[in-house]
Amino acid sequence: xxxxxxxxxxxxxxDRRAAAKLITLVENDNNGQSAKIMHLLHPHTKKAYIVGVTxxxxxxxxxxxxxxxxxxRTKEKTVGVIAVDPTSPFTGGALLGDRIRMKxxxxxKGVFIRSMGTRGSLGGLSRATNNAIxxxxxxxxxxxxxxxxxxxxSEVDIVNSAYTSIVILVPGMGDDxxxxxxxxxxxxxxxxxxxxxxxxxxRTVMELEMMLELNPKKNVWRPPIIKTIASRGExxxxxxxxxxxxxxxxxxxxxxxxxxxxxxxxxxxxxxSYRINKYLLDDLKQSGSYTDLLxxxxxxxxxxxxxxxxxxxxxxxxx
Amino acid sequence: xxxxxxxxxxxxxxDRRAAAKLITLVENDNNGQSAKIMHLLHPHTKKAYIVGVTxxxxxxxxxxxxxxxxxxRTKEKTVGVIAVDPTSPFTGGALLGDRIRMKxxxxxKGVFIRSMGTRGSLGGLSRATNNAIxxxxxxxxxxxxxxxxxxxxSEVDIVNSAYTSIVILVPGMGDDxxxxxxxxxxxxxxxxxxxxxxxxxxRTVMELEMMLELNPKKNVWRPPIIKTIASRGExxxxxxxxxxxxxxxxxxxxxxxxxxxxxxxxxxxxxxSYRINKYLLDDLKQSGSYTDLLxxxxxxxxxxxxxxxxxxxxxxxxx
Numbered sequence: 067x068x069x070x071x072x073x074x075x076x077x078x079x080x081d082r083r084a085a086a087k088l089i090t091l092v093e094n095d096n097n098g099q100s101a102k103i104m105h106l107l108h109p110h111t112k113k114a115y116i117v118g119v120t121x122x123x124x125x126x127x128x129x130x131x132x133x134x135x136x137x138x139r140t141k142e143k144t145v146g147v148i149a150v151d152p153t154s155p156f157t158g159g160a161l162l163g164d165r166i167r168m169k170x171x172x173x174x175k176g177v178f179i180r181s182m183g184t185r186g187s188l189g190g191l192s193r194a195t196n197n198a199i200x201x202x203x204x205x206x207x208x209x210x211x212x213x214x215x216x217x218x219x220s221e222v223d224i225v226n227s228a229y230t231s232i233v234i235l236v237p238g239m240g241d242d243x244x245x246x247x248x249x250x251x252x253x254x255x256x257x258x259x260x261x262x263x264x265x266x267x268x269r270t271v272m273e274l275e276m277m278l279e280l281n282p283k284k285n286v287w288r289p290p291i292i293k294t295i296a297s298r299g300e301x302x303x304x305x306x307x308x309x310x311x312x313x314x315x316x317x318x319x320x321x322x323x324x325x326x327x328x329x330x331x332x333x334x335x336x337x338x339s340y341r342i343n344k345y346l347l348d349d350l351k352q353s354g355s356y357t358d359l360l361x362x363x364x365x366x367x368x369x370x371x372x373x374x375x376x377x378x379x380x381x382x383x384x385x
Numbered sequence: 386x387x388x389x390x391x392x393x394x395x396x397x398x399x400d401r402r403a404a405a406k407l408i409t410l411v412e413n414d415n416n417g418q419s420a421k422i423m424h425l426l427h428p429h430t431k432k433a434y435i436v437g438v439t440x441x442x443x444x445x446x447x448x449x450x451x452x453x454x455x456x457x458r459t460k461e462k463t464v465g466v467i468a469v470d471p472t473s474p475f476t477g478g479a480l481l482g483d484r485i486r487m488k489x490x491x492x493x494k495g496v497f498i499r500s501m502g503t504r505g506s507l508g509g510l511s512r513a514t515n516n517a518i519x520x521x522x523x524x525x526x527x528x529x530x531x532x533x534x535x536x537x538x539s540e541v542d543i544v545n546s547a548y549t550s551i552v553i554l555v556p557g558m559g560d561d562x563x564x565x566x567x568x569x570x571x572x573x574x575x576x577x578x579x580x581x582x583x584x585x586x587x588r589t590v591m592e593l594e595m596m597l598e599l600n601p602k603k604n605v606w607r608p609p610i611i612k613t614i615a616s617r618g619e620x621x622x623x624x625x626x627x628x629x630x631x632x633x634x635x636x637x638x639x640x641x642x643x644x645x646x647x648x649x650x651x652x653x654x655x656x657x658s659y660r661i662n663k664y665l666l667d668d669l670k671q672s673g674s675y676t677d678l679l680x681x682x683x684x685x686x687x688x689x690x691x692x693x694x695x696x697x698x699x700x701x702x703x704x
Contacts (some may be wrong), residue, residue, distance in 0.1 A: 075677060098690075100690065101690035101691075101694075102686045103691050104689060105688045105690060107688075108685060108687075108688035108689075111685075112685060117520065209566055248573065323683075326683070327679075327683045330679065330682045330683050330689065331679055333689050334679060334682060334689050334692060334693060335662075335679075337689055337690060337693040338669075338693045338696060338697070339658070339661070339662045341693055341694075341697055342658070342661055342662075342697070342700075343654075343661075345657045345697075350657075353550070359653075360646075360649065360650055360653060363653060364642075364646045364649050365651045366427060366430075366431060368427075369423045369424045369426075369427035370423060370427075370649065370652050370653050370656055371417075371419065371420035371423050371424060371656060372420075372424055372654060372655045372661055374656040375420075375660075377657060378657070378660055378661070378664075381661075
């Protein structure tokens, strides 16, 4: 039996170290190991409920995730936490510090916490994160909290894996909230105004409410806005009850399955485009026509788009 | 004559509004307009010298870019500035504020400034940025400064377009510098310790020096470390002279051409993979085998990687 098959067996029996090792394997993804692992795991997945937690740096994501984990544990739910930080080349270490803060959860066997940073490309990170979610799903966690630094499109992609997405804001952003509305309104199922003891909390809530009024997309599920003070645990019980309400809403409208299908489709497209790019890189670069065209580009005899069209004609055998 | 052909004609005559409009067109990239524009422009490019400026939020990138622009203007060089902010969905407006700060340059006809944020995917942003660089190149700017928030892999990709990459650090990062070394050492041709009047500036310089000693990659060009106080313009003249030194180094070792070729190759791969993905999305989704396999995934009869292999077999007609 291969190494990964042995690890999957141990994972399904509840072995924490196997879980950790499998996540490392999908992170590195050497020799197509992710494919092998996902092939073995897939019959054991689709049980966990996936919650995304996103917000700008300093919004209190980790503290809120910690409190939410605690709240879920008091209800005897097991929890997996995946903290994704695509900014690691420049802010590296921040999340690790956050994780140390999450002391309470660390000694609890019902909780599994893992940080993931950028190794290689952002695409690689989102694929690895999706695979890590599946590993913790097969590991038997009831809830998986995916915490991401809200810093761009790739996080939005990762958040899209979640069934319920929580977007955290903090008071005092002022008029900036207008500028960001396009991005956050689309991904949030629940909005949290954290650090609600700060000046301007009510104004932030009001501005959010106004923006949600104007948003035509969310006409069925109206995203609730909750005030929390995560550092003191205030509002976290209400947040969890909103998550449960959103879950019921999805389930009773057949939307949970739809979200799962969307997630499957976007992961399939992701793996496909990754593999095709790999073929491109590995095979195409060997071909004479590629080398010729690249040379022509460098000599400024042809532009990049025209060259790409030529290559695609050869690849697709289209005329 | 088509709209874009007319705009390109005006651009080549020095029309600022044509430059702005063309950049908007490549940003939106409707109906393959980027391809058309790049096809028309390519004979007029490859003249500008491209400098990347990257650093964490708050490191003083914009101020430094502004001062560097000013310094280049005193030497009668024309300058294009492209400020890239992939974090726009969450921090939107920051760069705009920065740009307003750059008052001095705004009224100068030798300077062209443009901010670019995420519209759609990160891949789209890096493609649009590369095309914007080519537009300002054809527009006749001597130097193009590409300023990016140092927040992840995609910026690293964008910075890779530059011939000389400047990485900005600020004092007081302490031990964190160890954590980030992998990312920054690889991309920096010149390191700037900005806000050098702060405590710990010398320590940051020392730590950087130690890391550069250990780094085996940069054994030919030893990246200089410069202390600046951008807000007062201190160290900016020295920075420019380092850029010139690095440029001479590249030119006298035939490395500039190599960097240009690399840039061409990575842009070609980018356009290729984008187009292939587009074909996948547009054509593949129509095919019966795709729909069948997706259904099987959703019913948990097959895993994503196995399904991807099946689809690729059909696509590539491999067995």
